Amino acid sequence: MELNLNKKKKQKTENSSTGNSEVFASCSFESLGLHTTLCEQLKERLGFEAPTLVQAQAIPVILSGRHVLVNAATGTGKTVAYLAPVIHQLQKCDPRIQRSDGTFALVLVPTHELCMQVYEILQKLLHRFHWIVPGYIMGGESRNKEKARLRKGISILVATPGRLLDHLKNTSSFSYTNLRWIIFDEADRILELGYGKEIEDILNILGSKQQKSVGKGNTTSQISEVQRQNVLLSATLNEKVNHLAEISLDNPVMVGLDKKIELQLTHQDSKPMEFNGNDILEKDGKPLSSSTEEYKLPAQLLQRYIKVPCGSRLVVLLAILKHLFEKEPSQKVVVFFSTCDAVDFHYSLVSGFQWLSRQQSDTDVKQLFLKCNTLRLHGNMNHEDRRTTFHAFKTEKSALLLSTDVAARGLDFPKVRCIIQYDPPGEATEYVHRVGRTARIGEKGDSLLFLQPVETDYLPGLEKHGVMLTEYPLQKLLDSFPLFGMRYHPKNFVSVDTHPWVVSLQKALESFTSSELKMKKMAQNAFCSWVRAYTAHRGELKGIFMVKKLHLGHVARSFALKEQPSLVNKSLQKQTKKRMRDQKQKNVSKKRKVGKR
Numbered sequence: 001m002e003l004n005l006n007k008k009k010k011q012k013t014e015n016s017s018t019g020n021s022e023v024f025a026s027c028s029f030e031s032l033g034l035h036t037t038l039c040e041q042l043k044e045r046l047g048f049e050a051p052t053l054v055q056a057q058a059i060p061v062i063l064s065g066r067h068v069l070v071n072a073a074t075g076t077g078k079t080v081a082y083l084a085p086v087i088h089q090l091q092k093c094d095p096r097i098q099r100s101d102g103t104f105a106l107v108l109v110p111t112h113e114l115c116m117q118v119y120e121i122l123q124k125l126l127h128r129f130h131w132i133v134p135g136y137i138m139g140g141e142s143r144n145k146e147k148a149r150l151r152k153g154i155s156i157l158v159a160t161p162g163r164l165l166d167h168l169k170n171t172s173s174f175s176y177t178n179l180r181w182i183i184f185d186e187a188d189r190i191l192e193l194g195y196g197k198e199i200e201d202i203l204n205i206l207g208s209k210q211q212k213s214v215g216k217g218n219t220t221s222q223i224s225e226v227q228r229q230n231v232l233l234s235a236t237l238n239e240k241v242n243h244l245a246e247i248s249l250d251n252p253v254m255v256g257l258d259k260k261i262e263l264q265l266t267h268q269d270s271k272p273m274e275f276n277g278n279d280i281l282e283k284d285g286k287p288l289s290s291s292t293e294e295y296k297l298p299a300q301l302l303q304r305y306i307k308v309p310c311g312s313r314l315v316v317l318l319a320i321l322k323h324l325f326e327k328e329p330s331q332k333v334v335v336f337f338s339t340c341d342a343v344d345f346h347y348s349l350v351s352g353f354q355w356l357s358r359q360q361s362d363t364d365v366k367q368l369f370l371k372c373n374t375l376r377l378h379g380n381m382n383h384e385d386r387r388t389t390f391h392a393f394k395t396e397k398s399a400l401l402l403s404t405d406v407a408a409r410g411l412d413f414p415k416v417r418c419i420i421q422y423d424p425p426g427e428a429t430e431y432v433h434r435v436g437r438t439a440r441i442g443e444k445g446d447s448l449l450f451l452q453p454v455e456t457d458y459l460p461g462l463e464k465h466g467v468m469l470t471e472y473p474l475q476k477l478l479d480s481f482p483l484f485g486m487r488y489h490p491k492n493f494v495s496v497d498t499h500p501w502v503v504s505l506q507k508a509l510e511s512f513t514s515s516e517l518k519m520k521k522m523a524q525n526a527f528c529s530w531v532r533a534y535t536a537h538r539g540e541l542k543g544i545f546m547v548k549k550l551h552l553g554h555v556a557r558s559f560a561l562k563e564q565p566s567l568v569n570k571s572l573q574k575q576t577k578k579r580m581r582d583q584k585q586k587n588v589s590k591k592r593k594v595g596k597r
């Protein structure tokens, strides 16, 4: 097999992609050792003509049976990098594997949506391998239905950790004696969500079970002869992955897109990069650390930040969205919020707020301020609604998605043009994954991070990881909006808060919110949960996002509240006290469930 990664193939794309040469390898899927039928499925079902760089690097290594850690930028094709070799190995078993053989491969993912996404890709790739059965299990689904599916047998199982552990303990008909692959997709996120204990328990159960495993029939003994192979994947590696690697990987190969790895692949004699057997993962001779790790971002991604005073945040967000959808009506944009309540409030506001920026006359009719198809996604929505939104945003050509971090990891929404981080992401890794929902597979993409003037110390924290942002020209944008039919031409510099267009829109938003009790209640809830989320920043970030530096009256304005009602304050204090009491009593259960974000 020859890989020439320096002469990268130009993949056909009908869009204005700019980063193809950074993404695709100049070899074929066949040349990586994959079965012809599988290669045909990749083309016919997924439209993949040639492998991406990370696929070209990872597929042969995974085929070799070694434990692997894959570290590559968001949107570079990691999913197929692990699914294709697993399918290849399973389809060549002779005699064919059967449902009664149970589960051969386990893919662990952090969220429901990612679970569905991986399962759907599997279904497509297995179209002509009907004897290999894909399946999924995840929190929120019916346990009994899952039990029934497990009893029948699932060859490749995609699962969230909590529900998997539940079935491992309680579903006796779940057969995993033939398990050969354990794959952790978004490995660091699984741990960040507090699933470390579950993962250890899962590995313990699977490990001990495997030792006791006795082959049954030809197929089983053939598969069991081969060692267990574990694969960890993420766009961001940090010390959290050390622990998982430590407990799950045995002498792994590291696959990534840095120069060192490219070199290894262009020189056939050179050995793949290996961990040195220490407990701590190392890269370039240094231990992986979340404070120093350089993150890989798509080269074509335009990253900017916008400095906005707290009280004008909402107006500026709406101004930017209006500008984006007026400039290009058919496009997809994602806005990230810190809480479910904030998503709900902004969703209702955007869906209902009408404004007339010209002087009212009898003939003037108010229109929706934002004319776009708006969707929302968060962990407090019921399962069915989550699924509907997820599919709608995947298939829509033009839509605005308001979401919490449930959409930040791994989700592949085609052709998202812009990511707006309205509420700051916290850890730099989260920043990377959020912006990673755009500029995928070589396409263009923009990202915009909202920061208050008191929060700009967040930027050096990103720079430490090689993530550089430029400032967005806010004043220019605001001046471009007509007010009362006229463009505003400031002679002297006017601050954002006092800009006539901002003042006028803020007033309209506040009267919209106060005119309906339901809206006002939603705004108050969103305000409370936003402040709570703001106080929850950890570590170094606590010194940047400090509630005491905030003017809560301005925060209230950013939820279109005319004032910070005393009621809000009292309930907030009550809730904070109650939380502290509960926490003491429960002896601090640190687990943060993904379903609630």
Ligand SMILES: Nc1ncnc2c1ncn2[C@@H]1O[C@H](COP(=O)(O)OP(=O)(O)OP(=O)(O)O)[C@@H](O)[C@H]1O
Pocket: 046, 047, 048, 049, 050, 051, 052, 055, 072, 073, 074, 075, 076, 077, 078, 079, 080, 234, 235, 409, 410, 411, 412, 414, 436, 437, 440, 441
């Ligand atoms: N060989 C290929 N040719 C064309 N498109 C591809 C290829 N491989 C993957 N893609 C497409 O690229 C996009 C990103 O793939 P995928 O979701 O696997 O990326 P990822 O690296 O796992 O991203 P993330 O880190 O965000 O989870 C998907 O739309 C996928 O269909």
